[in-house]
Amino acid sequence: MTRRGLRFLRDRWRVVVRLAAWSVLETGQTFLTGYAPARALDDGFLAGRAGVGLAWLGVAGIGVLVGAFGTARVYGAVAELVEPLRDGLVTRVVAHGVREGDPRALSGLTQQTEIARDTFAGLVMVSRSFVFTAAGALIGLFSLAPPLLLVVGLPLLAGVALFLTTLRPLARRQEAFLVADEALAARYGAVCPGLRDITAAGAEDRVAADTGHHIDSERRAATSLARWGVLRVAALTIGGELPIVLLLLAAPALLGHGVTPGALVGALSYVTQSLLPALRNLVHGLGTSGSRLAVVLRRLVHQDGTASATPTGRLRRPAEDPPPGVPALTLRSVTFAYGPAAAPVVDGLDLELRPGAHLAVVGPSGIGKSTLTALVAGVLEPGSGVIRVCGYPVPGAEAAARRVLVPQEAYVHSGTLAENLGLLRPDPVPEAELLAAAEAVGLLPLLEALGGPAATVDPAALSAGERQLIALTRAHLSYAPLVLLDEATCHLDPRAEERAERAFAARPGGTLVVVAHRISSARRADRILVMDGRTTEYGTHDALLERSALYRDLVGSWSPEPSQPALSLGDPDRVDAVAGAGLAGDGRHVVAHRPVGQVQASGDLRDGGPLGGEG
Secondary structure (H helix, E strand, O other), rough: HHHHHHHHHHHHHHHHHHHHHHHHHHHHHHHHHHHHHHHHHHHHHOOOOHHHHHHHHHHHHHHHHEEEEEHHOOOOOOOHHHHHHHHHHHHHHHHHHHHHOOOHHHHHHHHHHHHHHHHHHHHHHHHHHHHHHHHHHHOOOOHHHHHHHHHHHHHHHHHHHHHHHHHHHHHHHHHHHHHHHHHHHHHHHHHHHHHHHHHHOOOOOHHHHHHHHHHHHHHHHHHHHHHHHHHHHHHHHHHHHHHHHHHHHHHHHHHHHHOHHHHHHHHHHHHHHHHHHHHHHHHHHHHHHHHHHHHHHHHOHHHHHOOOOOOOOOOOOOOOOOOOOOOOOEEEEEEEEEOOOOOOOOEEEEEEEEEOOEEEEEOOOOOOOOHHHHHOOOOOOOOOOEEOOOOOOOOOOOOOOOEEOOOOOOOOOOOHHHHHHHOOOOOOOOOOHHHHHHHHOOHHHHHHOOOOOOEEOOOHHHHHHHHHHHHHHHHHHHHOOOOEEOOOOOOOHHHHHHHHHHHHHHOOOEEEEEEEEOOHHHHHEEEEEEEEEOEEEEHHHHHHHHOOOHHHHHHOOOOOOOOOOOOOOOHHHOOOOOOOOOOOOOOOOOOOOOOOOOOOOOOOOOOOOOOOOOO
16 A cells, blocks of 8 residues: 555656645745744844844744745645545546446445545645644754754654554554444344344344444454554654643753743744644544545455455355265254243254255144244254254354245345345346246246346235245245245245245255145155154154154144145235235235345344345
8 A cells, every 4th residue: 555655646746846845835934933033032122122023023924924825835736636546546446336336336436535535635734734844843943052953853753753653553443443333333234124023033132142242343443443542642742742841841951051032932932833733733634534544545445356255145155065975954952942941942852954855844833843943044042952054053154155044924125026036146146047946936927927037026016925936036046055944835825835845855955944834845845853842753754644643633634725824914904815826915915124134134143144045
């Protein structure tokens, strides 16, 4: 960054020379600020020659006018430095935004480049002012009496040196604070719209702990920044205020060694009227604005290197497939209860699924089937035991990238159909692949009815079944090998449900876990897990019919007719809960304004990465 800055100034050396030439007039003004009053006292008023004293004061006034003329010309030269910087940054941001389709380009164009321009202009002004003001004052001190230069110059140099040593650490801590603040703001943006879903999933404690972690990170960054800010105040005290104290303490000795009263007054004038204000502007301007400029320029200049980062809230492609022999899903002695005094919903569960397996989870309503999928997805954390997805521990970013959860009430956000379907992909989905997935899951008739992938979707105009088909196709397009369907087909008719489940079961290397609500769904699975509180049964449909009384009761209670979902919306609002063959729906549902991909699927609710699906 420093080399880039020097090259920028070298390419505009004529502007720099002109800026320095006009600034020399400020040096003259500063020189007269202390020298003229000293001569007015020593050669004029103290010598009984009032006319000479007034003449020197008049010279000081003329110096102020000349300095003001030079300062006015300085602004034009500063503009010739600043505007090329802004133009270069704008060109870079626009080119990057067009090339990469980066949504951050608008922020870079409208805010960050303006911050860079204004801050750079301020830094040029305060830095230039300090250099030429200090030069004029030090020349004046030497002209009045060389001992004064030692009394004022040594602490000034010490203060400036201390300040310069803090610049790099301050810039790093300023950037750390900004990053922590952005992370906390992003966390709030993800959590606040999903409070209902967090409460429904019982994840309040986990979300609170994760948000608290972000708050603590910002607090630590702010504390570290404040500590280094103390050194900045110390530098100002040493360089600007200590010389005043030293001049007053050394006044008797200085007067006794030939320093005149006028020279002593002139030295105090140099410190109080010129050096202290200039140093204060330098410390506050370069210390705060300089750090911010360094951060903004680093982000704008190096944004090409960050353009390939995974967009927030989307799945990334797993770095590698699990090694041969690694199970797709492993649970070892997993126990979970909704409170320390509550009976376990899942108690010592052991389960292992190979890649490509198809498991149906069945049991009475409220027995813990959805809790089990939430545990596997990382929304809930077991009280004891170990859960691994493709060999990676849950919760964790690697596991989150390898499973997708589709809940019962699917969410669809405003936008195009293609944007909804590609929500879990880091890049736009090719249309051929999107249409193939829609055909496999059964979304194609709805897609064509809406007007194709580019059609705008109105979530409130879709039935519950139509929203489920969109969510299912979205999950099918994701890169996650493990798919968890938590009654995700309850609003579809049996034929549509079968088609969707078979599409997931046919994914190459894909593993499917279905919370079943129809006997046909359980019959299609390779294995069935029967949950009954503290006990579980595991096996094929025929084997469970022989040895599990609960499973026989469940099979007997299941009707071939389309069933209502576990949480029916039908009665009070006259909403058709089950989509028929034509996916007809009354469209009168209350639909969340934000996609569930930003709520239940916004991350592990701990690692900040994508959860991997709808919930």
